[in-house]
Amino acid sequence: MLEGNRVSRISVRGFAVASATAVTTVGAVVGVASGTPQPSNDFEATAADATLLADIPVGQQAQVQVASLTQQADAQAAAADAAAKKSAEEAARIQAAKDAKAKKQAAEEAAERAAEEEAERASREAARDASSFATQSSYTVAEVKAIARQMIPGEQFQCFSNIVDHESSWNYQASNPSSGAYGLVQALPGSKMASAGADWQTNPATQIKWGLNYMNERYDSPCGAWSFWQANHWY
Known part of the structure:
Protein backbone atom coordinates (compact mmCIF):
# COMPACT_ATOMS: atom_id res chain seq x y z
CA MET A 1 0.00 0.00 0.00
CA GLU A 89 -6.30 47.53 -40.14
CA GLU A 90 -3.24 47.62 -42.39
CA ALA A 91 -5.23 46.27 -45.37
CA ALA A 92 -7.93 48.91 -44.78
CA ARG A 93 -5.30 51.67 -44.63
CA ILE A 94 -3.73 50.53 -47.92
CA GLN A 95 -7.14 50.31 -49.65
CA ALA A 96 -8.12 53.77 -48.40
CA ALA A 97 -4.88 55.19 -49.82
CA LYS A 98 -5.56 53.51 -53.18
CA ASP A 99 -9.14 54.83 -53.26
CA ALA A 100 -7.97 58.37 -52.48
CA LYS A 101 -5.35 58.20 -55.23
CA ALA A 102 -7.91 56.91 -57.75
CA LYS A 103 -10.39 59.68 -56.86
CA LYS A 104 -7.68 62.33 -57.19
CA GLN A 105 -6.63 60.99 -60.59
CA ALA A 106 -10.24 60.85 -61.80
CA ALA A 107 -10.82 64.44 -60.65
CA GLU A 108 -7.67 65.64 -62.42
CA GLU A 109 -8.65 63.86 -65.64
CA ALA A 110 -12.17 65.32 -65.50
CA ALA A 111 -10.76 68.81 -64.96
CA GLU A 112 -8.37 68.35 -67.88
CA ARG A 113 -11.18 67.20 -70.20
CA ALA A 114 -13.33 70.13 -69.15
CA ALA A 115 -10.49 72.55 -69.86
CA GLU A 116 -9.90 71.05 -73.29
CA GLU A 117 -13.60 71.20 -74.16
CA GLU A 118 -13.81 74.81 -73.01
CA ALA A 119 -10.74 75.75 -75.05
CA GLU A 120 -12.17 74.07 -78.14
CA ARG A 121 -15.53 75.79 -77.67
CA ALA A 122 -13.87 79.16 -77.23
CA SER A 123 -11.74 78.53 -80.31
CA ARG A 124 -14.79 77.73 -82.40
CA GLU A 125 -16.66 80.77 -81.18
CA ALA A 126 -13.67 82.96 -81.99
CA ALA A 127 -13.51 81.65 -85.57
CA ARG A 128 -14.98 84.00 -88.12
CA ASP A 129 -18.15 83.13 -89.98
CA ALA A 130 -18.27 82.98 -93.78
CA SER A 131 -20.51 86.05 -93.94
CA SER A 132 -17.83 88.23 -92.36
CA PHE A 133 -15.63 88.01 -95.49
CA ALA A 134 -16.15 90.37 -98.40
CA THR A 135 -16.87 88.52 -101.62
CA GLN A 136 -14.43 88.69 -104.51
CA SER A 137 -14.61 87.79 -108.15
CA SER A 138 -11.78 85.32 -107.72
CA TYR A 139 -9.41 84.00 -105.02
CA THR A 140 -5.85 82.77 -105.02
CA VAL A 141 -4.83 79.65 -103.11
CA ALA A 142 -3.08 81.83 -100.54
CA GLU A 143 -6.24 83.88 -100.02
CA VAL A 144 -8.39 80.78 -99.65
CA LYS A 145 -5.98 79.36 -97.06
CA ALA A 146 -5.98 82.65 -95.19
CA ILE A 147 -9.78 82.55 -95.01
CA ALA A 148 -9.69 78.95 -93.80
CA ARG A 149 -7.21 79.79 -91.04
CA GLN A 150 -9.64 82.38 -89.71
CA MET A 151 -12.60 80.00 -89.83
CA ILE A 152 -11.07 76.70 -88.66
CA PRO A 153 -10.09 76.27 -84.97
CA GLY A 154 -6.30 76.40 -84.69
CA GLU A 155 -5.76 72.83 -83.50
CA GLN A 156 -7.99 71.49 -86.30
CA PHE A 157 -6.66 73.51 -89.21
CA GLN A 158 -3.88 71.13 -90.24
CA CYS A 159 -6.27 68.18 -90.43
CA PHE A 160 -8.71 70.25 -92.50
CA SER A 161 -5.85 71.36 -94.73
CA ASN A 162 -4.67 67.78 -95.26
CA ILE A 163 -8.09 66.76 -96.56
CA VAL A 164 -8.42 69.79 -98.86
CA ASP A 165 -4.90 69.16 -100.20
CA HIS A 166 -5.94 65.69 -101.31
CA GLU A 167 -9.46 66.55 -102.46
CA SER A 168 -8.97 69.77 -104.45
CA SER A 169 -5.46 71.18 -103.92
CA TRP A 170 -7.25 74.29 -102.53
CA ASN A 171 -9.06 74.98 -105.79
CA TYR A 172 -12.49 76.23 -104.76
CA GLN A 173 -13.75 75.67 -108.32
CA ALA A 174 -12.47 72.10 -108.61
CA SER A 175 -15.07 69.85 -110.24
CA ASN A 176 -15.15 66.10 -110.77
CA PRO A 177 -16.96 65.48 -114.06
CA SER A 178 -17.57 61.82 -113.37
CA SER A 179 -19.02 62.05 -109.88
CA GLY A 180 -20.25 65.63 -109.70
CA ALA A 181 -18.20 66.42 -106.58
CA TYR A 182 -17.36 70.11 -106.34
CA GLY A 183 -15.30 72.66 -104.45
CA LEU A 184 -12.57 72.64 -101.83
CA VAL A 185 -13.93 69.67 -99.90
CA GLN A 186 -15.44 67.96 -102.99
CA ALA A 187 -19.00 67.89 -101.69
CA LEU A 188 -21.05 65.23 -103.49
CA PRO A 189 -23.13 66.54 -105.03
CA GLY A 190 -21.83 70.09 -104.89
CA SER A 191 -25.35 71.46 -104.43
CA LYS A 192 -25.27 70.17 -100.83
CA MET A 193 -23.26 73.26 -99.96
CA ALA A 194 -26.27 75.47 -100.69
CA SER A 195 -27.25 74.87 -97.04
CA ALA A 196 -24.28 77.07 -96.09
CA GLY A 197 -24.98 79.80 -98.66
CA ALA A 198 -26.40 80.42 -102.10
CA ASP A 199 -22.96 81.47 -103.36
CA TRP A 200 -21.46 78.00 -102.72
CA GLN A 201 -20.08 77.77 -106.28
CA THR A 202 -18.03 80.98 -106.12
CA ASN A 203 -17.32 81.72 -102.47
CA PRO A 204 -14.61 79.62 -100.78
CA ALA A 205 -15.73 80.89 -97.36
CA THR A 206 -19.14 79.29 -97.93
CA GLN A 207 -17.48 76.02 -98.96
CA ILE A 208 -15.22 76.08 -95.90
CA LYS A 209 -18.21 76.70 -93.64
CA TRP A 210 -20.10 73.74 -95.12
CA GLY A 211 -17.05 71.47 -95.03
CA LEU A 212 -16.32 72.29 -91.37
CA ASN A 213 -19.93 71.62 -90.34
CA TYR A 214 -19.91 68.33 -92.26
CA MET A 215 -16.69 67.12 -90.59
CA ASN A 216 -17.89 68.15 -87.11
CA GLU A 217 -21.27 66.47 -87.51
CA ARG A 218 -20.04 63.23 -89.08
CA TYR A 219 -16.59 62.78 -87.51
CA ASP A 220 -16.72 65.12 -84.48
CA SER A 221 -13.91 67.27 -85.92
CA PRO A 222 -11.69 67.79 -88.97
CA CYS A 223 -9.04 65.62 -87.28
CA GLY A 224 -11.61 62.86 -86.88
CA ALA A 225 -12.39 63.19 -90.60
CA TRP A 226 -8.69 63.11 -91.46
CA SER A 227 -8.17 59.90 -89.47
CA PHE A 228 -11.02 58.29 -91.40
CA TRP A 229 -9.67 59.61 -94.70
CA GLN A 230 -6.23 58.11 -94.03
CA ALA A 231 -7.78 54.69 -93.49
CA ASN A 232 -10.23 54.81 -96.41
CA HIS A 233 -9.01 57.57 -98.81
CA TRP A 234 -12.42 59.16 -98.69
CA TYR A 235 -14.58 60.71 -96.01
Missing part, protein backbone atom coordinates in the same frame (compact mmCIF):
# COMPACT_ATOMS: atom_id res chain seq x y z
CA LEU A 2 2.79 2.36 0.86
CA GLU A 3 4.60 1.53 -2.34
CA GLY A 4 1.41 2.25 -4.37
CA ASN A 5 1.02 5.64 -2.76
CA ARG A 6 4.63 6.40 -3.46
CA VAL A 7 4.24 5.61 -7.14
CA SER A 8 1.06 7.65 -7.37
CA ARG A 9 2.76 10.61 -5.69
CA ILE A 10 5.70 10.44 -8.08
CA SER A 11 3.33 10.30 -11.05
CA VAL A 12 1.39 13.26 -9.73
CA ARG A 13 4.56 15.27 -9.21
CA GLY A 14 5.64 14.55 -12.78
CA PHE A 15 2.27 15.64 -14.09
CA ALA A 16 2.46 18.74 -11.90
CA VAL A 17 5.78 19.70 -13.40
CA ALA A 18 4.38 19.31 -16.91
CA SER A 19 1.22 21.22 -16.07
CA ALA A 20 3.10 23.98 -14.30
CA THR A 21 5.42 24.28 -17.26
CA ALA A 22 2.39 24.68 -19.52
CA VAL A 23 0.95 27.35 -17.24
CA THR A 24 4.27 29.19 -17.17
CA THR A 25 4.50 28.99 -20.95
CA VAL A 26 0.99 30.39 -21.27
CA GLY A 27 1.90 33.22 -18.92
CA ALA A 28 4.90 34.02 -21.07
CA VAL A 29 2.76 34.06 -24.22
CA VAL A 30 0.24 36.37 -22.59
CA GLY A 31 3.03 38.65 -21.39
CA VAL A 32 4.54 38.88 -24.87
CA ALA A 33 1.12 39.60 -26.43
CA SER A 34 0.45 42.40 -23.96
CA GLY A 35 3.97 43.81 -24.13
CA THR A 36 4.67 43.14 -20.41
CA PRO A 37 8.13 41.71 -19.72
CA GLN A 38 8.03 38.29 -18.02
CA PRO A 39 10.49 37.04 -15.43
CA SER A 40 13.01 34.54 -16.65
CA ASN A 41 13.04 32.32 -13.55
CA ASP A 42 10.80 29.69 -15.18
CA PHE A 43 12.53 26.84 -13.37
CA GLU A 44 11.81 28.22 -9.89
CA ALA A 45 8.17 28.93 -10.76
CA THR A 46 7.75 25.48 -12.25
CA ALA A 47 9.28 23.76 -9.20
CA ALA A 48 7.08 25.71 -6.81
CA ASP A 49 3.91 25.04 -8.81
CA ALA A 50 4.85 21.37 -9.13
CA THR A 51 5.23 21.06 -5.35
CA LEU A 52 1.76 22.56 -4.87
CA LEU A 53 0.22 20.37 -7.57
CA ALA A 54 1.72 17.24 -6.04
CA ASP A 55 -0.54 17.70 -3.05
CA ILE A 56 -3.69 17.82 -5.21
CA PRO A 57 -5.73 14.60 -4.98
CA VAL A 58 -5.44 12.30 -7.95
CA GLY A 59 -9.10 12.71 -8.86
CA GLN A 60 -8.71 16.46 -9.37
CA GLN A 61 -5.59 16.35 -11.51
CA ALA A 62 -7.63 15.97 -14.73
CA GLN A 63 -9.45 19.21 -13.94
CA VAL A 64 -6.14 20.97 -13.43
CA GLN A 65 -4.92 19.70 -16.79
CA VAL A 66 -8.07 20.87 -18.59
CA ALA A 67 -7.81 24.30 -16.97
CA SER A 68 -4.19 24.60 -18.01
CA LEU A 69 -4.87 23.66 -21.64
CA THR A 70 -7.89 25.96 -21.77
CA GLN A 71 -5.81 28.88 -20.51
CA GLN A 72 -3.14 28.11 -23.09
CA ALA A 73 -5.71 27.93 -25.90
CA ASP A 74 -7.28 31.24 -24.80
CA ALA A 75 -3.90 32.94 -24.84
CA GLN A 76 -3.13 31.63 -28.32
CA ALA A 77 -6.56 32.72 -29.58
CA ALA A 78 -6.06 36.21 -28.12
CA ALA A 79 -2.68 36.50 -29.85
CA ALA A 80 -4.19 35.32 -33.16
CA ASP A 81 -7.06 37.81 -32.86
CA ALA A 82 -4.63 40.66 -32.23
CA ALA A 83 -2.55 39.69 -35.27
CA ALA A 84 -5.67 39.39 -37.45
CA LYS A 85 -6.94 42.79 -36.27
CA LYS A 86 -3.61 44.42 -37.04
CA SER A 87 -3.55 42.82 -40.51
CA ALA A 88 -7.11 43.96 -41.22
Whole structure:
Protein backbone atom coordinates (compact mmCIF):
# COMPACT_ATOMS: atom_id res chain seq x y z
CA MET A 1 0.00 0.00 0.00
CA LEU A 2 2.79 2.36 0.86
CA GLU A 3 4.60 1.53 -2.34
CA GLY A 4 1.41 2.25 -4.37
CA ASN A 5 1.02 5.64 -2.76
CA ARG A 6 4.63 6.40 -3.46
CA VAL A 7 4.24 5.61 -7.14
CA SER A 8 1.06 7.65 -7.37
CA ARG A 9 2.76 10.61 -5.69
CA ILE A 10 5.70 10.44 -8.08
CA SER A 11 3.33 10.30 -11.05
CA VAL A 12 1.39 13.26 -9.73
CA ARG A 13 4.56 15.27 -9.21
CA GLY A 14 5.64 14.55 -12.78
CA PHE A 15 2.27 15.64 -14.09
CA ALA A 16 2.46 18.74 -11.90
CA VAL A 17 5.78 19.70 -13.40
CA ALA A 18 4.38 19.31 -16.91
CA SER A 19 1.22 21.22 -16.07
CA ALA A 20 3.10 23.98 -14.30
CA THR A 21 5.42 24.28 -17.26
CA ALA A 22 2.39 24.68 -19.52
CA VAL A 23 0.95 27.35 -17.24
CA THR A 24 4.27 29.19 -17.17
CA THR A 25 4.50 28.99 -20.95
CA VAL A 26 0.99 30.39 -21.27
CA GLY A 27 1.90 33.22 -18.92
CA ALA A 28 4.90 34.02 -21.07
CA VAL A 29 2.76 34.06 -24.22
CA VAL A 30 0.24 36.37 -22.59
CA GLY A 31 3.03 38.65 -21.39
CA VAL A 32 4.54 38.88 -24.87
CA ALA A 33 1.12 39.60 -26.43
CA SER A 34 0.45 42.40 -23.96
CA GLY A 35 3.97 43.81 -24.13
CA THR A 36 4.67 43.14 -20.41
CA PRO A 37 8.13 41.71 -19.72
CA GLN A 38 8.03 38.29 -18.02
CA PRO A 39 10.49 37.04 -15.43
CA SER A 40 13.01 34.54 -16.65
CA ASN A 41 13.04 32.32 -13.55
CA ASP A 42 10.80 29.69 -15.18
CA PHE A 43 12.53 26.84 -13.37
CA GLU A 44 11.81 28.22 -9.89
CA ALA A 45 8.17 28.93 -10.76
CA THR A 46 7.75 25.48 -12.25
CA ALA A 47 9.28 23.76 -9.20
CA ALA A 48 7.08 25.71 -6.81
CA ASP A 49 3.91 25.04 -8.81
CA ALA A 50 4.85 21.37 -9.13
CA THR A 51 5.23 21.06 -5.35
CA LEU A 52 1.76 22.56 -4.87
CA LEU A 53 0.22 20.37 -7.57
CA ALA A 54 1.72 17.24 -6.04
CA ASP A 55 -0.54 17.70 -3.05
CA ILE A 56 -3.69 17.82 -5.21
CA PRO A 57 -5.73 14.60 -4.98
CA VAL A 58 -5.44 12.30 -7.95
CA GLY A 59 -9.10 12.71 -8.86
CA GLN A 60 -8.71 16.46 -9.37
CA GLN A 61 -5.59 16.35 -11.51
CA ALA A 62 -7.63 15.97 -14.73
CA GLN A 63 -9.45 19.21 -13.94
CA VAL A 64 -6.14 20.97 -13.43
CA GLN A 65 -4.92 19.70 -16.79
CA VAL A 66 -8.07 20.87 -18.59
CA ALA A 67 -7.81 24.30 -16.97
CA SER A 68 -4.19 24.60 -18.01
CA LEU A 69 -4.87 23.66 -21.64
CA THR A 70 -7.89 25.96 -21.77
CA GLN A 71 -5.81 28.88 -20.51
CA GLN A 72 -3.14 28.11 -23.09
CA ALA A 73 -5.71 27.93 -25.90
CA ASP A 74 -7.28 31.24 -24.80
CA ALA A 75 -3.90 32.94 -24.84
CA GLN A 76 -3.13 31.63 -28.32
CA ALA A 77 -6.56 32.72 -29.58
CA ALA A 78 -6.06 36.21 -28.12
CA ALA A 79 -2.68 36.50 -29.85
CA ALA A 80 -4.19 35.32 -33.16
CA ASP A 81 -7.06 37.81 -32.86
CA ALA A 82 -4.63 40.66 -32.23
CA ALA A 83 -2.55 39.69 -35.27
CA ALA A 84 -5.67 39.39 -37.45
CA LYS A 85 -6.94 42.79 -36.27
CA LYS A 86 -3.61 44.42 -37.04
CA SER A 87 -3.55 42.82 -40.51
CA ALA A 88 -7.11 43.96 -41.22
CA GLU A 89 -6.30 47.53 -40.14
CA GLU A 90 -3.24 47.62 -42.39
CA ALA A 91 -5.23 46.27 -45.37
CA ALA A 92 -7.93 48.91 -44.78
CA ARG A 93 -5.30 51.67 -44.63
CA ILE A 94 -3.73 50.53 -47.92
CA GLN A 95 -7.14 50.31 -49.65
CA ALA A 96 -8.12 53.77 -48.40
CA ALA A 97 -4.88 55.19 -49.82
CA LYS A 98 -5.56 53.51 -53.18
CA ASP A 99 -9.14 54.83 -53.26
CA ALA A 100 -7.97 58.37 -52.48
CA LYS A 101 -5.35 58.20 -55.23
CA ALA A 102 -7.91 56.91 -57.75
CA LYS A 103 -10.39 59.68 -56.86
CA LYS A 104 -7.68 62.33 -57.19
CA GLN A 105 -6.63 60.99 -60.59
CA ALA A 106 -10.24 60.85 -61.80
CA ALA A 107 -10.82 64.44 -60.65
CA GLU A 108 -7.67 65.64 -62.42
CA GLU A 109 -8.65 63.86 -65.64
CA ALA A 110 -12.17 65.32 -65.50
CA ALA A 111 -10.76 68.81 -64.96
CA GLU A 112 -8.37 68.35 -67.88
CA ARG A 113 -11.18 67.20 -70.20
CA ALA A 114 -13.33 70.13 -69.15
CA ALA A 115 -10.49 72.55 -69.86
CA GLU A 116 -9.90 71.05 -73.29
CA GLU A 117 -13.60 71.20 -74.16
CA GLU A 118 -13.81 74.81 -73.01
CA ALA A 119 -10.74 75.75 -75.05
CA GLU A 120 -12.17 74.07 -78.14
CA ARG A 121 -15.53 75.79 -77.67
CA ALA A 122 -13.87 79.16 -77.23
CA SER A 123 -11.74 78.53 -80.31
CA ARG A 124 -14.79 77.73 -82.40
CA GLU A 125 -16.66 80.77 -81.18
CA ALA A 126 -13.67 82.96 -81.99
CA ALA A 127 -13.51 81.65 -85.57
CA ARG A 128 -14.98 84.00 -88.12
CA ASP A 129 -18.15 83.13 -89.98
CA ALA A 130 -18.27 82.98 -93.78
CA SER A 131 -20.51 86.05 -93.94
CA SER A 132 -17.83 88.23 -92.36
CA PHE A 133 -15.63 88.01 -95.49
CA ALA A 134 -16.15 90.37 -98.40
CA THR A 135 -16.87 88.52 -101.62
CA GLN A 136 -14.43 88.69 -104.51
CA SER A 137 -14.61 87.79 -108.15
CA SER A 138 -11.78 85.32 -107.72
CA TYR A 139 -9.41 84.00 -105.02
CA THR A 140 -5.85 82.77 -105.02
CA VAL A 141 -4.83 79.65 -103.11
CA ALA A 142 -3.08 81.83 -100.54
CA GLU A 143 -6.24 83.88 -100.02
CA VAL A 144 -8.39 80.78 -99.65
CA LYS A 145 -5.98 79.36 -97.06
CA ALA A 146 -5.98 82.65 -95.19
CA ILE A 147 -9.78 82.55 -95.01
CA ALA A 148 -9.69 78.95 -93.80
CA ARG A 149 -7.21 79.79 -91.04
CA GLN A 150 -9.64 82.38 -89.71
CA MET A 151 -12.60 80.00 -89.83
CA ILE A 152 -11.07 76.70 -88.66
CA PRO A 153 -10.09 76.27 -84.97
CA GLY A 154 -6.30 76.40 -84.69
CA GLU A 155 -5.76 72.83 -83.50
CA GLN A 156 -7.99 71.49 -86.30
CA PHE A 157 -6.66 73.51 -89.21
CA GLN A 158 -3.88 71.13 -90.24
CA CYS A 159 -6.27 68.18 -90.43
CA PHE A 160 -8.71 70.25 -92.50
CA SER A 161 -5.85 71.36 -94.73
CA ASN A 162 -4.67 67.78 -95.26
CA ILE A 163 -8.09 66.76 -96.56
CA VAL A 164 -8.42 69.79 -98.86
CA ASP A 165 -4.90 69.16 -100.20
CA HIS A 166 -5.94 65.69 -101.31
CA GLU A 167 -9.46 66.55 -102.46
CA SER A 168 -8.97 69.77 -104.45
CA SER A 169 -5.46 71.18 -103.92
CA TRP A 170 -7.25 74.29 -102.53
CA ASN A 171 -9.06 74.98 -105.79
CA TYR A 172 -12.49 76.23 -104.76
CA GLN A 173 -13.75 75.67 -108.32
CA ALA A 174 -12.47 72.10 -108.61
CA SER A 175 -15.07 69.85 -110.24
CA ASN A 176 -15.15 66.10 -110.77
CA PRO A 177 -16.96 65.48 -114.06
CA SER A 178 -17.57 61.82 -113.37
CA SER A 179 -19.02 62.05 -109.88
CA GLY A 180 -20.25 65.63 -109.70
CA ALA A 181 -18.20 66.42 -106.58
CA TYR A 182 -17.36 70.11 -106.34
CA GLY A 183 -15.30 72.66 -104.45
CA LEU A 184 -12.57 72.64 -101.83
CA VAL A 185 -13.93 69.67 -99.90
CA GLN A 186 -15.44 67.96 -102.99
CA ALA A 187 -19.00 67.89 -101.69
CA LEU A 188 -21.05 65.23 -103.49
CA PRO A 189 -23.13 66.54 -105.03
CA GLY A 190 -21.83 70.09 -104.89
CA SER A 191 -25.35 71.46 -104.43
CA LYS A 192 -25.27 70.17 -100.83
CA MET A 193 -23.26 73.26 -99.96
CA ALA A 194 -26.27 75.47 -100.69
CA SER A 195 -27.25 74.87 -97.04
CA ALA A 196 -24.28 77.07 -96.09
CA GLY A 197 -24.98 79.80 -98.66
CA ALA A 198 -26.40 80.42 -102.10
CA ASP A 199 -22.96 81.47 -103.36
CA TRP A 200 -21.46 78.00 -102.72
CA GLN A 201 -20.08 77.77 -106.28
CA THR A 202 -18.03 80.98 -106.12
CA ASN A 203 -17.32 81.72 -102.47
CA PRO A 204 -14.61 79.62 -100.78
CA ALA A 205 -15.73 80.89 -97.36
CA THR A 206 -19.14 79.29 -97.93
CA GLN A 207 -17.48 76.02 -98.96
CA ILE A 208 -15.22 76.08 -95.90
CA LYS A 209 -18.21 76.70 -93.64
CA TRP A 210 -20.10 73.74 -95.12
CA GLY A 211 -17.05 71.47 -95.03
CA LEU A 212 -16.32 72.29 -91.37
CA ASN A 213 -19.93 71.62 -90.34
CA TYR A 214 -19.91 68.33 -92.26
CA MET A 215 -16.69 67.12 -90.59
CA ASN A 216 -17.89 68.15 -87.11
CA GLU A 217 -21.27 66.47 -87.51
CA ARG A 218 -20.04 63.23 -89.08
CA TYR A 219 -16.59 62.78 -87.51
CA ASP A 220 -16.72 65.12 -84.48
CA SER A 221 -13.91 67.27 -85.92
CA PRO A 222 -11.69 67.79 -88.97
CA CYS A 223 -9.04 65.62 -87.28
CA GLY A 224 -11.61 62.86 -86.88
CA ALA A 225 -12.39 63.19 -90.60
CA TRP A 226 -8.69 63.11 -91.46
CA SER A 227 -8.17 59.90 -89.47
CA PHE A 228 -11.02 58.29 -91.40
CA TRP A 229 -9.67 59.61 -94.70
CA GLN A 230 -6.23 58.11 -94.03
CA ALA A 231 -7.78 54.69 -93.49
CA ASN A 232 -10.23 54.81 -96.41
CA HIS A 233 -9.01 57.57 -98.81
CA TRP A 234 -12.42 59.16 -98.69
CA TYR A 235 -14.58 60.71 -96.01
